[in-house]
Amino acid sequence: MKIAVIGAGIGGLSTAVGLQRAGAEVTVFERASEPRAGGSGLSIFANGIAALETLGLSEAFDAVTDAGVEGFAAGQRLADGRWIAQVPNDAVGALRIVDRADLHRILLDALDPGTVLTGSEATVTATDGTLTVEEPGSAGSAVSEHFDLVIGADGLHSRTRTVVDGETVAPRYSGYSAWRGITSVPVDLSGEAGESVGHGRRFGIAPLADGRVYWFAVANMPQDAVFADEKATVEQMFTGWHSPIADLIAATPAEEVRRTAISDLSRRLARFHRDRVVLIGDAAHAMTPNLGQGGGQALEDAATLTVLLGPLLARGRAGNSAEDRAELEAALQRYESLRRPRTQSIAQKSRLMGQVFQLESPLLAGLRNAVISAVPSRLIASQAASVQKWSPPSV
Template sequence: MERTAVVVGAGIGGLAAALGLRRIGWQVTVVDRAPVLADAGAGISLAANGIRALDALGVGAAVRAAGRGQYTGGTRTPGGSWLARMDGTALERAVGSPIVGIPRSELHRLLRAALPPGALRTGVTVSAATPLRGDRVRVETGQDGEPPAADLVVAADGIGSRIRSALFPSHPGPVHSGSTVLRAITARPVDLRTDFELTWGRGAEFGHIAFADGRAEWHAVLNAPAGVRHPDPLAVLRDRFADWHAPIPELLAATRAEDVLHHDIAELATPLSSFVAGRVVLLGDAAHAMTPNLGQGACQALEDAVVLAARLDGVADVDGALARYDAERRPRTTAVAAAARRAGRMGQQLSHPLAVPLRNALLRLAPSGAAVRAILRHAAWTPPLTRSFSGE
């Protein structure tokens, strides 16, 4: 009999999980509380591990075609001097793929397009996932036409996951990281000399990702308490970064005020004791939301999706497969989240007037291949090889 799953959340991780489960022959329904998927968001960088996961899910080629490889750039000071340069060609030789920059909306569209019609239902708010007799799970919405009971529920409902809160009521949940991020995609192409840059000031970071169509995503990360908002955030940023090097003022000038997104950065600083509760499995930010300092949040969600499907591929013991997923994914994501937190503290969040120049001096003295080796610590991942996943 065909096995069934309900995936709660139509973000990157949820859509990837649906593709992975369908690849091994499961019938999958994806539900999302948004009445309309508005494709909000700015840009995303996908390291080789994320691209390999997308390859395993059958959409890697489409993402490469829509994205732009990051071969040039690096990290700079506000005055424009280089702290570390990026060698995308060396990285591609080492892991088979450059980092790829793509608008989040385009990545979402490509993942949705790979699902069959009718597999995605919007406007469905899930309040609980209740175990039934016979290893079945019912998704409760309080609405007519609830999804039928399933063999598996995948909670991919983000950092504020209601399902996680219900399953682990004693867990402290997400906490503020100490930083806030403002970001947007430029309204027009911008003349950029690099594919990707980060610039570190005292308690501040500005970065950009160049897209294939000439536009760019930019982000500004600032040390700030949660909840601080500005009537005109773009004007605040133009003033804050007015004397930072080009093309930062040009990127802000090419942006419409209404396109600026502002979010406080939160994380699950306390790791969960398990990603599995019965036939409910947590994935992506619902399981291990991390700070964005390594650009690994989406990549880890994509890894989750592939490993979940691979462990369930062709096995009769679903509970054993979920236990193996948990044993494989929890140590990996916990380590990456901790590394991201450390990277933020030594990068964007560093503000002490003596510590910042010391860090900068150490970065300048680092060997030329240090940046590539740092990326490889997390990007050198390959999908499990099973009947349905060749990893190619």
């Protein structure tokens, strides 16, 4: 089976790894001159870890992450450092924090040489698997290529999504943006991580395996806000917040502090596939990062698609006979039935979580904090577990 993947992000690359190992002939088209990954970390919970295991990537992933993060105090703190909610260590479940650059490298190394074509603009022109591809040095000229399956992994601003859904689904700005960074040196966290909340602002802390720290800072602002100095702006916004927030920002090179407008999809998609075109990751279900599930859900997509297409690939079939076409359609339908309800539910919960934690009113924020403090920690843990519980489908 000849498969095209549009987009070399985590979702696209992990899907390519799984399908290539299962026997498909895979080509990944990436419009950028090189895959982009660095500058931030990623929380991978039990569901993402299970997906990586399904894809055969556990060993490489374990080599760059550390289970010690599971022993850190986690939950929500106030700006002065007082805890308002803590999740019991034995209820956190599996968790790893990975530098996105490391995960990207693992995925690229797992692919056959020449699988990823950078600087290649690929556009779906028909749901039968036909692509228009403009390659580097082609001076604007494009060629038409046909694939047995096209996987749209082209992110929040996916053009493949329009072909599948039938209409353009615009991104929806959340009302807040996030700075992300990784310290250049180890910083002592005294065994405490998690998130600190204020009025329309939040700060998150997550330790990496080598002692460096991934952090993020969130603030309400217009989508088109402009700051002359991003690092200085973060430092000013979080002046006076508890230790070691100032140290984390100071330990991050200014050029590595990047801000992203946080958006999700303006509506739920009615479908994730049409004919021989299927969506994964942000192209299908872009969500805000408030539950730390964007990467995990993309990995689940990759593992699910790999498992469901496995029987067809194992027989070396391209899906072109009537019987094969029916089997391919059945696999894609099952993928959609498994992935659409779960991802859309998580996206909705994540958006609601962001609205709650970005409250600016001191009165409403105080009420929020009081309610969170009153919720039993075991209930918080059980809610988290309901999102993080996942296993690959049976075939």
